[in-house]
Amino acid sequence: MAGGMELGTVSRGFRSMFFMLTPNESSFQKVEAVPQYVEQATPFFIGLMVLELLVGVLKTGGSVVTISDGLTSISAGMVSRLPMLLMRGCELSAYMYVWDHYHLVELPWDSAWTWWLTFLGVDFCYYWVHRFAHEVAVLWAAHQVHHSSEYYNLTTALRQSLTQQFTSWIFYMPLALALPPSIFAVHIQLNLLYQFWIHTELIRDLGPLELIFNTPKHHRVHHGRNLYCIDKNYGGILIIWDRIFGTFASETDKVIYGLVFPIRRFEILHVQFHYYLYLWKKSKIYKTIIHKLATFFNGPSWKPGKSRLGDHDDNPKVTGKEVPHDPSWSMPLQVYVVIHFLLVLGTYHELIENKMMLSQLTVLGMTCYILLTLTSLGFIIDQRPRAASLEMLRCVIMVTMHRYSYIKPFLPLLAVPTEAFVSLSLLYWALQSCSQLLSIKRKAA
Numbered sequence: 001m002a003g004g005m006e007l008g009t010v011s012r013g014f015r016s017m018f019f020m021l022t023p024n025e026s027s028f029q030k031v032e033a034v035p036q037y038v039e040q041a042t043p044f045f046i047g048l049m050v051l052e053l054l055v056g057v058l059k060t061g062g063s064v065v066t067i068s069d070g071l072t073s074i075s076a077g078m079v080s081r082l083p084m085l086l087m088r089g090c091e092l093s094a095y096m097y098v099w100d101h102y103h104l105v106e107l108p109w110d111s112a113w114t115w116w117l118t119f120l121g122v123d124f125c126y127y128w129v130h131r132f133a134h135e136v137a138v139l140w141a142a143h144q145v146h147h148s149s150e151y152y153n154l155t156t157a158l159r160q161s162l163t164q165q166f167t168s169w170i171f172y173m174p175l176a177l178a179l180p181p182s183i184f185a186v187h188i189q190l191n192l193l194y195q196f197w198i199h200t201e202l203i204r205d206l207g208p209l210e211l212i213f214n215t216p217k218h219h220r221v222h223h224g225r226n227l228y229c230i231d232k233n234y235g236g237i238l239i240i241w242d243r244i245f246g247t248f249a250s251e252t253d254k255v256i257y258g259l260v261f262p263i264r265r266f267e268i269l270h271v272q273f274h275y276y277l278y279l280w281k282k283s284k285i286y287k288t289i290i291h292k293l294a295t296f297f298n299g300p301s302w303k304p305g306k307s308r309l310g311d312h313d314d315n316p317k318v319t320g321k322e323v324p325h326d327p328s329w330s331m332p333l334q335v336y337v338v339i340h341f342l343l344v345l346g347t348y349h350e351l352i353e354n355k356m357m358l359s360q361l362t363v364l365g366m367t368c369y370i371l372l373t374l375t376s377l378g379f380i381i382d383q384r385p386r387a388a389s390l391e392m393l394r395c396v397i398m399v400t401m402h403r404y405s406y407i408k409p410f411l412p413l414l415a416v417p418t419e420a421f422v423s424l425s426l427l428y429w430a431l432q433s434c435s436q437l438l439s440i441k442r443k444a445a
Ligand SMILES: [Zn+2]
Pocket: 130, 134, 143, 146, 147, 222
């Protein structure tokens, strides 16, 4: 019986990745009863990423993902979910508040009509969340994270913004006047999950489905920095919104992925925050308050004298021969980074699983530790001069936390990783001492 139950859960989990759940099995009366579809999807994320890697090797003879880029993307996915350890998602919290105080009608939670209407409403609002995220520079500062990879594979889907959630909720509020929070809580998750599988180059064309649905083909265009790709194909599950509002483009020339000005960095906090700093510096160039404000609220390409969205012709031209940035780093360092990344992934997983049993202080401490680890690994990938000292500091913190049982629930589980940390850190330190031999130098920016 337990086996049967488990099979049902697995099947539902798998289908939730492709918007293949029925209203019947995904309607709930109370928000508390709504499954954590996104958190439960981790095994499917990993399974599909491994599948893509294998199929990619068979099909192209090479790897569709690199260690530096793939780990940076998965790290961004982890970082973006960290605020949810301390509070319910912003979107859902705000939604429940508006519903409790201002809802005009109460559509029945157990009707398929309500379910389908919520699906359409969430997907429509997502289109506008996404379009504003591209057309308003300060919102783009958050969303550019998702576009910062020069590769396009399933790991790119996980490269999510930490700060976007703090503004995107506003766009969903009109729905809270009529549609129950419990159904919204389902669709806000299914909409996000659907967008995972479309981040692949291995699926070329899906025939008639391309007319209605957002597909790998359409979303590749969205990630392109070719002139014909800029500000196109914002849809979440449906592509019809782009066709209606005139932002649709179909895939023609070879798509070159990433930002118009590629960041060529893998350090996680830089990926998340560099554009805010850029905007601040850009605004300081202008003398008038109007121009300063326009820097933040017009499009990212805007300049004085241009229209709201600026002129994309001014941006660097794509030749089609661009090669994605992949740092050259030694094999021992790659092995070291991958092992430590897997260890911190384990810590992250434990934290998510046990968050209800831990004090806020412990959750905060672990969160800081995860951020520090991901930053330090990014320093190593970017081969920054301070990488070795930051990494040593991190290992000391790790051992101290272990020694003082700060992270008690994980103690047995962390005994082996801690051993590994210490021995590998010593190995790393030895390797760093021979850095001339390994010719680790930070390339001049
Ligand atoms: Zn986008």
